[in-house]
Amino acid sequence: MTSTSTLPGQAPPAAAASGTYTLTSRLARGGTFEDGEITTHLGAVRLGAITPGARAALHAFGEGDRDETAINALVVAHDGETGLLRWQMLRSRLEAAGLLEHAVTGPDGAPLARLVPVGRGATTLKPAPRGPVRLSRHALLSPAEGTLALRAPGSPLAVELGAGAAALLPLLTTWTEEVPAPLVRLLATAGALAPGGPGSDPQAEERGSVQWDPVDLAFHARTRVPASAPGYGGTYRHADRFGPEPVAAPAADGPRVTLPVPDLEAIAARDLTLTEAIEQRTSTRAHDPGSPLTLAQLAELLYRTVRIRGTFTGSDGQELADRPLPSGGAVHELEVYPLVTHCEGLEPGLYRYAPDRHELELVAAPGPATATLVKEARGGTMMEGDPQVVLLVAARFGRVMWKYETVAYPLILKHVGVLYQTVYLVATAMGLAVCGLGGGDTTAFAAATGRDPLLEGTVGELVLGSRPAEPTAEPSAESAAEPAAAGL
Ligand SMILES: Cc1cc2nc3c(=O)[nH]c(=O)nc-3n(C[C@H](O)[C@H](O)[C@H](O)COP(=O)(O)O)c2cc1C
Incomplete structure (x- = not known):
């Protein structure tokens, strides 16, 4: 994938105005498309009859990140212009089912951020909000598989941050317009942005939001909103490394x-x-x-x-x-x-x-x-x-x-x-x-x-x-x- 496009949304900051950002998509979490079936971390989904263009597009998404222009060209090459609408409808359904993930590459070609499903939910991108933005008081950052992942409690999506995006985070602790719109868009979709704007009275913040400590809310959401995290019920995730402990602790030697x-x-x-x-x-x-x-x-x-x-x-x-x-x-x-x-x-x-x-x-x-x-x-x-x-x-x-x-x-x-x-x-x-x-x-x-x-x-x-x-x-x-x- 090489083609680039300037993304819609708010005007980019002066520093970034000259560059373009590339938005790409691929099958979620390294998913594959074979024999009419998409297999991702959520399991296998069998698609009905699809056009040759859609088949080619899904193969491309299975191979890696592709931008919209390239994918659309692939569909048109197989199905003609008329196949584009059907493809867009299929693509929307895939996003609604959380089967696609999205990434943004910076003007320098370095990966900026990736929106990934960590639970069960749609990955349909929301528009970047207009005007200044700030991180939600409940957003949490943690290391994950070689990147930093930003999450909002209850959201099934995480934003994995590249070095460039991580360096922008301090700006987002207060209201700012200095963050590129494509990144803002991923953050908005993951629910990681604060509501309101710089004019909002902090005292008027909703009680429901203020009373929750971020760690407590993340714990609550993780345990009570099953769609926001995999692993509900007995999953035995460490059973291949450790055996179960005996029901009664072994007797000690002392008195x-x-x-x-x-x-x-x-x-x-x-x-x-x-x-x-x-x-x-x-x-x-x-x-x-x-x-x-x-x-x-x-x-x-x-x-x-x-x-x-x-x-x-x-x-x-x-x-x-x-x-x-x-x-x-x-x-x-x-x-x-x-x-x-x-x-x-x-x-x-x-x-x-x-x-x-x-x-x-x-x-x-x-x-x-x-x-x-x-x-x-x-x-x-x-x-x-x-x-x-x-x-x-x-x-x-x-x-x-x-x-x-x-x-x-x-x-x-x-x-x-x-x-x-x-x-x-x-x-x-x-x-x-x-x-x-x-x-x-x-x-x-x-x-x-x-x-x-x-x-x-x-x-x-x-x-x-x-x-x-x-x-x-x-x-x-x-x-x-x-x-x-x-x-x-
Ligand atoms: C989970 C739990 C934690 C409690 N923690 C304390 C405590 O730290 N100190 C204390 O004096 N009483 C504690 N209590 C007792 C409560 O204050 C008490 O149950 C409550 O005032 C009602 O009174 P009652 O138990 O006599 O009906 C606790 C009770 C529960 C169930």
């Missing part, structure tokens, strides 16, 4: 505490009803130091909430578990680490609950890192004294990420919610004080446990203890919700 097994029949006979437990449930941020939580109570709570009742093998070969609480795909990645400061019958320290063996494994004796974790839980609940126990909830990420892709992390957070409510209800039924926390310190957990935070890290925490007989002047939900408490 273990065998836990008493509660008598579930006796418990069921004396327990609150489900309705009573739900109706009496409350967050309690005070513990009774005179009558602390006992080892038997801790054992019962763990047994009734997170023990492994059984294991089985999924159709994909991953070992799965049955526990009192549900888990997406039955993968059960959550581990509970009781951090004990005051529990009758149990030395202070950080333990891991082995849910398959109903045992506690000592992970760390009290030290600076465990002290940090206790202090943070106390600060987050504004408790007057140290919580008797902090239940640190960690995820063995690989359990979920071996199978799932875009839904992996959201699943983990949902599992934390499931665990919180199960612990709240069982603690209520047992007459214990419990309060969930909204944040925690993965770094201190890594320091205390020596665990690699990319393999296993905390994703939740609850404080647990004996409930004071008399209501105390414990912090109210409102005061604990003060930002100063870093609590919720």
Whole structure:
């Protein structure tokens, strides 16, 4: 492809006015056209009867970037002028289906930018907006396959930037007309430009736009707008490199505490009803130091909430578990680490609950890192004294990420919610004080446990203890919700 054309849209900036930009297209993501079938990252699409000109054009698009003039000439050469309209209609359908991608080459012949589908959606180019443009506050830049990719949350398209386009990005952090229209056109099509113009009052920005942090919005869109990212559901994208992790973490070598097994029949006979437990449930941020939580109570709570009742093998070969609480795909990645400061019958320290063996494994004796974790839980609940126990909830990420892709992390957070409510209800039924926390310190957990935070890290925490007989002047939900408490 060699022919060039000046692209429509706003007037190019003075610096670029003398040059021309070339807009080209090709089958998306290195797609191919063979035997009447287009194969791209989205799969294979069989075309019906098409003219020789369309066939030649698709072969050319499969070989590489072609500009419109060259492609149209090819169609005319085979089908005559009358074939052009049919071709344009087919081409529009291909763009609507996301089967074509577009690139812009600069006046110096260097690739400037490429608009590529990263999810499922149309690649039909939008016109470049008139007047100054600015990047959306939600646009995110990340390295991708040897280029920098600019994305807007929820858009199925990315703009891969060549060096020339990347150098223009600082201009686009404020309203500018200094960016070539062809590049602006790709950015507009990818949804990466801010609405409005330089006259727009920043204070008048829509609440919906302002309240979202770009990273949060990208995460939300990636997980809730399936068309914007491939990889919904179980994709096993790393299965050829790593095997699944065992459902129960291997036993550690250190000291273990065998836990008493509660008598579930006796418990069921004396327990609150489900309705009573739900109706009496409350967050309690005070513990009774005179009558602390006992080892038997801790054992019962763990047994009734997170023990492994059984294991089985999924159709994909991953070992799965049955526990009192549900888990997406039955993968059960959550581990509970009781951090004990005051529990009758149990030395202070950080333990891991082995849910398959109903045992506690000592992970760390009290030290600076465990002290940090206790202090943070106390600060987050504004408790007057140290919580008797902090239940640190960690995820063995690989359990979920071996199978799932875009839904992996959201699943983990949902599992934390499931665990919180199960612990709240069982603690209520047992007459214990419990309060969930909204944040925690993965770094201190890594320091205390020596665990690699990319393999296993905390994703939740609850404080647990004996409930004071008399209501105390414990912090109210409102005061604990003060930002100063870093609590919720
Ligand atoms: C996910 C979650 C996070 C929470 N984070 C905190 C926290 O960091 N600090 C705190 O004191 N309470 C925290 N709480 C407790 C809430 O403040 C409490 O549930 C809310 O005020 C309602 O009160 P209730 O639980 O007694 O009904 C949290 C609760 C949940 C479910």
